[in-house]
Amino acid sequence: MAHSTSRSAKAKRRAANAQPERISLYDEVTAKIIAQLEEGHFPWVQPWASGPAAIGGALGPGLPRNALTARCYSGVNILILWGAAIDRGYPSQSWLTFKQALDAGGNVRKGEQGTTVVYADRFTPETEKERARERGQDAKSIAFLKRFTVFNIAQCEGLRPSLAAEPAPLPECQIILIAEDVIAASGVEFRIGGDRAYYMPSLDVVQVPPQPAFYEQVNYYRTCLHELTHATGHPSRLDRNLKNGFGSKDYAREELIALSGQSAPSATLQ
Template sequence: MAKETIAKNDARKDVHEIIASKFIEQLEQGRVPWRTMWADGGVPTSLVSKRPFRGINTLLLATLGYDRNLFVTPKQLEAIDGSIRPSEKPHILTFYGEPQGDASGEKKVAKLAYYNVYNIVQCVGIPEVMVSPVVKEQEPFGVCEKIVEGIVHMPAIRNIKDQDVLYDPCEDYINIPKLKSFANPGSYYAALFHQLAHSTGHHTRLNRMGLVQMSEYGCDRHTLEELVAEIVTNYLENIAGIPCPFEPDEEYIDGWLEIFRKDRYFIFNACNLAQKAIDFIMNIQDEEKDQVEE
C-alpha cells in the first residue's frame, strides 16, 4: 500500500492532527466541508472495487471538487497499466490497522494510518470502460421519499401546530409541518433528514450518548450530536440530488474552529457516528461496507 510523503513540518504530527488540519483550513477559508454539494460528481467511490468510501474519507474526497468522484490507489493504477500525471499530488485517506501485540502478548488499540489515492483526472491510461457515468436523479424528491419509506423502525411523524421542527427522544417522534408549508420540497426534506438523523440515536436504535445529552441539556449548533446530524443530512441531500444551499455566519465558523483546534479527534468521532446513522437510515448491511483499498 503506497504511503504518502508527508511534508517536513507535518512529520511529527499524528494522522488525526494532519486530517483535522485539513478541515480547519477549509473552515478558515469560509467553506464548511459537511455542507458541500457533491451530487454531480457522484458518491466518492473506488474506481476498481466500485465500493463507495465511507466515514471521514467521504468528506475528505467529496470536498475536493472533482467533476467525477472516482479514485484509485497507485497499486491499483499500476495493475491496469495506468500512470499518474507528472506533478500530481495524492490525497490521504485513513484506515485503522490491525491491533499489534506487545512483548507481553496483549493487544494494543488499532492505530490510525493512511494511504494514498488519486482522482481519475490525475491519471492517464485508465480504460474508458472503467469510468461509468454519473446517473443523475430525474426525480430527486421521489428519491427522498424512498429514503424515508425505506427506514426500518421509523419514529412517528407529527404535524403539531405552534411547535418547532424537532425530534423528541423521550416520546420518539418528529414534529414537522406538512410539505406545503415549506418554501420548496428541498427545504422540507432537509429539515426531515436532519431530525431523522437525530432519531437514529434513540436507545432502541443506535443508542447514541450525544442524543441523550442533547435531550437533557438542550442543543446548540456546536455539539457532537448536531455535527452528526448535519453530516448525515448533507449525505442524504447529495444522494437524492437536492440542492443544499448554506451560508455560514461567522459565529458558526468560529465555533467549529475552536472545537477542532482543541480536539483533533472530534471530526473523526462525528464522522464515525454519522456513518453508523447513514447505514441505519439506508439499511446498509455489513457486506456492503467498504474495506481498505490496496
C-alpha cells in the first residue's frame, strides 16, 4: 500500500509541475501576439512585409514551412513565425530545428537566437483505456502542449542546396487596371511608401506600402480599397464619425464598413 501511495504522490507532483508549464507557454504565446497588436502589426491580417524585410525585399509568399520536410506549420505557429520573420527581417519562410540544420549538412550560426514554436495534441493513457473498457465508456484523452525551437534558414550556414525550394518569386509589379481606375477616380490623395497602411481623415490622405512588399500582390489592391472605403467617411463625402477609439463599437463598425468595401469589388481583381 505504501508503494502504491508513493507512486500516486509522484504522479500528482508530475501533473502539478506540467500544468504551470502549459499555462506559462500559453501566456508566452499570447503575450507575443498582444505585443504585435500594440505595435500596430496584425500578423494574421497584415499581408505585407514591414521593417527590414520590406526594405531588403518582400518575404516569400505562403505559409512558414520546414525547410527539410517542406511541411507547412499550422495553428498559432503561423502567427509566431510570421511575426518573427517580420520583426527580424528574414527574407525566407523556411525554418529548421538545430538538429535538422546539422542533418542538412550545415549548422546554426553561433549566437543566433531561435524562435519558440509549439506542438499541441492529445493522448489517451493506457490506464484510462483500461478503465473505459471495464466500464463500457469512451476513453478520455488528455491535451498536451510542448515547445521546441526553430531557426530561419537565414540564421544558418553550410546547408545543402537540395532543401525544400522557396516559392517562385512574385513579379515586381502586377497592374490591375480596374483597381487603378477606382483609385484615380476617388479624388483622395494617394501615397505609396513606408510599411503601414492607413487613412488620415485630417489630411484626407491614404498611404499604403509599395506593391512589391506584399506577400500576394493582389492584396496590395485589397488594402488600397480598404483604406479608400475609410475615406468615404470624410465630411465632404458620407460624413461618418472616424474618430473612434481602438476596440470601441464604433471602431469595429467602421472596420466592417471598410472590409465590405474591400471585399465587394475585390473578386474582380482575381
